[in-house]
Amino acid sequence: MKRLAALALTAGAFLAVAAPPASAHTTLRSTDPKADSSGAAPTSITLTYNDPVMVPRVVLTGPDGARHEQGAAQATDNKVVQAVKPGLPGGRYTVGWRVVASDGHPITGRFTFTVEAADTPPAAPAAPAPSASPAASTEGSSRTGWLWLGGAAAALAVAAGGALLLRRSRTS
Secondary structure, three states, X not given: OHHHHHHHHHHHHHHHHHOOOOOOOOOEEEEXXXXXXXXXXXXXXXXXXXXXXXXXXXXXXOOOOOEOEOOXXXXXXXXXXXXXXXXXXXXXXXXXXXXXXXXXXXXEEEEEXXXXXXXXXXXXXXXXXXXXXXXXXXXXXXXXXXXXXXXXXXXXXXHHXXXXXXXXXXXX
């Protein structure tokens, strides 16, 4: 019995150490409207990621703090589309988003754009700062280390449970 338990512990430890963690995570590739842009009021917001995503959540906040999204965001493969309420007034808007990557990691981010008032000529877009790209605004959270630790603990629990069942079946 002790040999079986030691073998189970060794196998669980080997699996926890030998399995390589995922090194690439989903990132935001582009937005429409573009981050830090100025222009006419959009009818929707489109977010494009480098991998498929699910469980999208998009919040559009206006200059007065009011929300302006219409309905739920829809994810199709690597694109998320959020409808916008019609008639956005001029001003600076913030888009906050959250999606779950295909590897299960939630990622979040935000960016801003400006809606020009109908009677104001569009201003030339400001050059974005080097770190102001949509991908740089991703505030992703990676819990890979904790996931591997939890997986190892689960594997050890299954192995110990199997050893216990084997022992009970031999004594019966």
